Amino acid sequence: MTVSVRRALRTVALFGAVVVISGVNAQQSPTVVKVVQLTGLPRVKQDAKGKLSVENGNLHFTSGKTVSDVSASSILDVVTGSDSQKAVGKTIGMLSMAAPYGGGRMVSLFRKKIDTLTVQYLDADGGLHGAIFTMPVGSADVIKKDLVAQGAHTTAPPEPTASAVANASSPSPNKEQK
Amino acid sequence: MKRILNTGIWLFVSALFLVAHPLLAEKTQPVKINTAAIQVEMIQSDEVKLPAEFQVVLYENLIRQLEKIGFSQVYRDGDRSAANVADLVVLHSTVRGFKAGSERAREVTTVAGATSITVHCQFTRPDGTSLLEQDVNGKVRFFGGNLRATHDFAKKAAHVANENFSTPGIK
Numbered sequence: 001m002t003v004s005v006r007r008a009l010r011t012v013a014l015f016g017a018v019v020v021i022s023g024v025n026a027q028q029s030p031t032v033v034k035v036v037q038l039t040g041l042p043r044v045k046q047d048a049k050g051k052l053s054v055e056n057g058n059l060h061f062t063s064g065k066t067v068s069d070v071s072a073s074s075i076l077d078v079v080t081g082s083d084s085q086k087a088v089g090k091t092i093g094m095l096s097m098a099a100p101y102g103g104g105r106m107v108s109l110f111r112k113k114i115d116t117l118t119v120q121y122l123d124a125d126g127g128l129h130g131a132i133f134t135m136p137v138g139s140a141d142v143i144k145k146d147l148v149a150q151g152a153h154t155t156a157p158p159e160p161t162a163s164a165v166a167n168a169s170s171p172s173p174n175k176e177q178k
Numbered sequence: 179m180k181r182i183l184n185t186g187i188w189l190f191v192s193a194l195f196l197v198a199h200p201l202l203a204e205k206t207q208p209v210k211i212n213t214a215a216i217q218v219e220m221i222q223s224d225e226v227k228l229p230a231e232f233q234v235v236l237y238e239n240l241i242r243q244l245e246k247i248g249f250s251q252v253y254r255d256g257d258r259s260a261a262n263v264a265d266l267v268v269l270h271s272t273v274r275g276f277k278a279g280s281e282r283a284r285e286v287t288t289v290a291g292a293t294s295i296t297v298h299c300q301f302t303r304p305d306g307t308s309l310l311e312q313d314v315n316g317k318v319r320f321f322g323g324n325l326r327a328t329h330d331f332a333k334k335a336a337h338v339a340n341e342n343f344s345t346p347g348i349k
Contacts, residue, residue, distance in 0.1 A: 039238045079231075116231050118230040120234065126256045128256050130233075130235075
């Protein structure tokens with residue numbers, strides 16, 4: 001009886017430790033977001049697809065073999081916004097324009113909402129750079145919070161992104177006019 | 179009869195000269211201002227509410243286009259290494275007008291939804307002496323996202339710089 005109780009206690013303790021450790025690890029692992037870098041990072045092509053995260057005080061972007069880091073302390077401003085882009089890809093979208101009776105234009109009506117993240121930062125010589133990323137709705141605020149927590153500056157208070165804008169009645173200046 | 183013909187020919191040649199001279203005079207290139215390098219200041223938009231991404235893309239595209247047309251040295255806003263450059267030209271840009279437009283409206287209707295932006299460009303010396311001032315606009319009418327208007331503006335602004343300034347990099 002005593003042995004079985006001990007075993008049960010050990011099992012519960014072990015299970016509890018696993019839960020706690022996995023929770024701690026989950027908190028430490030940075031949020032990685034799939035993004036498109038429109039412009040602004042050195043040695044990265046325009047419209048490069050990649051992954052963005054905030055790690056060790058840096059805004060970390062990887063696209064294939066290309067890696068770019070921007071120190072959070074060198075960031076002067078982080079601004080989030082919302083926009084929309086075509087739901088149907090570029091090539092198919094262009095081909096659909098050739099559909100008879102203007103039917104292809106129907107494709108242009110389908111758009112998906114995205115978040116934008118605009119970052120202004122200084123290089124080693126004090127030169128000002130600006131980088132822009134687009135990412136899935138709701139991701140920009142997470143990255144912004146992580147950046148601010150690690151030393152980045154921001155002039156704008158947290159802004160409502162696409163998901164929040166959809167619920168709000170007043171139009172945002174960053175939102176594309178439909 | 180021959181005298182009348184001669185007079186007619188002379189009148190025709192004179193008229194041709196009078197018309198052609200101003201036309202030819204217009205084609206003469208303006209005197210270019212010598213400069214060793216150009217520094218691009220961040221786009222200002224105090225009067226017009228401009229989304230942050232537009233402001234940054236305008237700035238980045240402007241730098242890219244100036245490098246593309248052959249300016250050997252293009253310095254960014256705040257770059258300390260520009261302080262010791264002789265014959266430096268500083269480009270100040272202020273947004274005067276902005277119409278957001280809509281990519282969806284452009285693609286569906288092809289006549290509505292144009293995005294346009296007007297920027298006042300001022301080229302000065304570091305001490306503030308004005309060298310050239312001009313309004314430059316950027317538009318996207320048919321295909322492409324709204325940010326493409328910034329690319330159009332940057333190309334035109336770089337063209338203005340190319341026409342009025344000469345550096346070792348520009349022929």
